[in-house]
Amino acid sequence: MTLVWLNGRIVSLTDAHISVTDRGFLLGDGLFETMPVYMGRVFDLDAHLERLASGLAVLKFAGAVDLVKLRAGIADYLAAEEMVTAVLRLTVTRGAGPRGLLPPEAPSPALLMTLSPMPPLATEPLSLHIAAATRRNEFSPLSRIKALPYLDNVLALQEARDHGADEAILLNVRGTIACATAANIFAIRDGRLETPPLSDGALPGTMRALVLALANRLGLAAVETSLRAGDLAGADEVFLTNSIRRVTPVKECNGKPVGGRGGRALERLHALIAARMGLP
């Protein structure tokens, strides 16, 4: 990352600074999107900007962010960086404010974009750990938007790594599965492609939506249904999805084997997603 895009200007990383009065920094008052760039363009940009818009509506500063200008800014930034394949993170905060929780009446949001190298797709299935220390709060609208506060997810991932697992599963407060710390979770069972509904605290992942839309191409019925930890062991296949890593199979959860009986479904899903992305 050499150049960053900050409030409409492309500047060097060392010249890019956030104000100490920024509410994103002080209170987590903001949103972000992490988006894959292929062939110099963001894949599924509309879905990411729609999710951003829904987050801005929840936080009530949609009127202060011009998504048309932002879209042009994304194109400018990618062109300036000549990035063909990369990860683009967009951060939008409510900007500076006076002391206290109450937002300013006319916020002046801070907008930041950074580019990072695209990580390789997973070559090995992952091990999961069900986080015990924290739960995802499906009673908060923040569970349904991509808000800056990711600290529960950080704690859950730390716990998973302490247990030798690759990723953590967050349960919701009712005790069913919500999602992983940076991915949604799917199970293939009995000819169904199952994933927790958003009302269970699942983040509305863009790759989640794409995979649900592709289920019928796999000969599977897409079903949003609550999943319990015990449901994973009996599944033909368990996998995680996110916009960057796409689809990653899971081999075990809390030390017990899961999945691995999905036959060609995941292979076929990979191919369908790559085709959507225009990739070989």
Add this chain to the structure above:
Amino acid sequence: MTLVWLNGRIVSLTDAHISVTDRGFLLGDGLFETMPVYMGRVFDLDAHLERLASGLAVLKFAGAVDLVKLRAGIADYLAAEEMVTAVLRLTVTRGAGPRGLLPPEAPSPALLMTLSPMPPLATEPLSLHIAAATRRNEFSPLSRIKALPYLDNVLALQEARDHGADEAILLNVRGTIACATAANIFAIRDGRLETPPLSDGALPGTMRALVLALANRLGLAAVETSLRAGDLAGADEVFLTNSIRRVTPVKECNGKPVGGRGGRALERLHALIAARMGLP
């Protein structure tokens, strides 16, 4: 606010910047304390630093923050600003990190202090609104430390103001009262001074602890017990506490009158707290 203290240096506000790779900004990965300064010293500093230390332990970067140095930094900063009466905010983030949720193994925290004018104590009792849009997650350890993510509280306060109320009450996910958006809540009932236990999602406020310790001086039994919204109407007195505003009486909740029958208890409590602070 003219000068800020940033990582051991006192700099002007315009020269104080946060890195765009700071995890506090990107993920809400950090903590803060808001502390009252009287006569050039932080009141109850030990309590604030203890809460900070407990937060650092939960986030697992206690080893990277030198609290002895930090204490000296607070003294330096207050001396440099010649502030007699003020609000001091201390922000501690895990610092910069690579892309992703996993913290760096050897974090280099960012430490920031800012000073703001001390707001006046409330002269009028407050009206409360019980937030419907979100709940405080008592299943997360973040409910028991003062972590940066305050976005649920921001949403709740916005909702309260939309309803013409001064402050919002956050229920926990079980539906009992946790706390206000920037204060703890107390009810005086039947000779008891009641407040929700920390296990109900109450923030461990420093003023909450002080008020509990002073209960017997008021002739009241301090009781940590779950409070339901309906319990407020029947209370002799309902009040909020935080370190800056100290004790603020409540006059109504969701449009219905509460409290106001506490006699001299609140007056006496004010005097006891002021005496602890060494104030007239």
